[in-house]
Amino acid sequence: DTGVSQNPRHKITKRGQNVTFRCDPISEHNRLYWYRQTLGQGPEFLTYFQNEAQLEKSRLLSDRFSAERPKGSFSTLEIQRTEQGDSAMYLCASSQSGFLYEQYFGPGTRLTVT
Amino acid sequence: KQEVTQIPAALSVPEGENLVLNCSFTDSAIYNLQWFRQDPGKGLTSLLLIQSSQREQTSGRLNASLDKSSGRSTLYIAASQPGDSATYLCAVGANTGNQFYFGTGTSLTVIP
Numbered sequence: 132d133t134g135v136s137q138n139p140r141h142k143i144t145k146r147g148q149n150v151t152f153r154c155d156p157i158s159e160h161n162r163l164y165w166y167r168q169t170l171g172q173g174p175e176f177l178t179y180f181q182n183e184a185q186l187e188k189s190r191l192l193s194d195r196f197s198a199e200r201p202k203g204s205f206s207t208l209e210i211q212r213t214e215q216g217d218s219a220m221y222l223c224a225s226s227q228s229g230f231l232y233e234q235y236f237g238p239g240t241r242l243t244v245t
Numbered sequence: 246k247q248e249v250t251q252i253p254a255a256l257s258v259p260e261g262e263n264l265v266l267n268c269s270f271t272d273s274a275i276y277n278l279q280w281f282r283q284d285p286g287k288g289l290t291s292l293l294l295i296q297s298s299q300r301e302q303t304s305g306r307l308n309a310s311l312d313k314s315s316g317r318s319t320l321y322i323a324a325s326q327p328g329d330s331a332t333y334l335c336a337v338g339a340n341t342g343n344q345f346y347f348g349t350g351t352s353l354t355v356i357p
Contacts, residue, residue: 164345166347171349172349173249176344176346179343179344187343224289230276230296233291234279234291234345236281236288236289236290237288238288239287239288241286
């Protein structure tokens with residue numbers, strides 16, 4: 132078990148371009164979460180998957196954001212037509228179902244939109 | 246919507262001192278509460294998880310308590326070390342476990 136991994140670790144893109152991030156959760160974890168964190172703030176919840184089903188989406192997740200988790204394994208987060216305000220650290224976490232289980236976070240993908 | 250507050254925002258202590266970090270939340274109908282540490286530019290490392298029915302959890306020099314009725318949790322760090330320097334975040338799970346709300350963190354510096 133190598134923990135939660137995220138790729139790429141850093142992404143620099145120009146405003147208006149599309150970007151896609153990938154998260155590979157811990158293999159036996161059926162829950163997967165995406166968060167966004169800006170400097171000096173705590174992570175903000177974006178969306179949540181139970182297996183392949185996207186069960187919760189924050190109002191922060193505008194129409195330009197889409198997330199998928201095909202086959203309940205890895206997940207992708209795509210941002211279309213990036214804006215400078217999208218610059219942030221994007222964090223992925225996974226857990227097993229139930230309140231007994233901790234969330235485990237990946238190292239994050241730092242996005243810079245120029 | 247659940248609001249999570251952490252006080253103080255920053256704390257500096259000499260090595261060896263015991264310290265307490267605070268986390269308060271507005272909605273007592275929580276799923277669980279988790280404490281994390283975050284080093285600069287890194288992801289989050291889980292420290293302790295408290296289920297909504299529990300009052301406290303301990304791991305090594307760390308002890309976390311939960312008082313749901315008053316909407317408070319504390320993280321106690323005993324005999325602090327320079328390696329404890331990091332930002333400490335608490336996260337409160339909404340009642341369904343589908344959403345987690347984070348505080349803005351307490352930045353801890355332990356001075357050798």
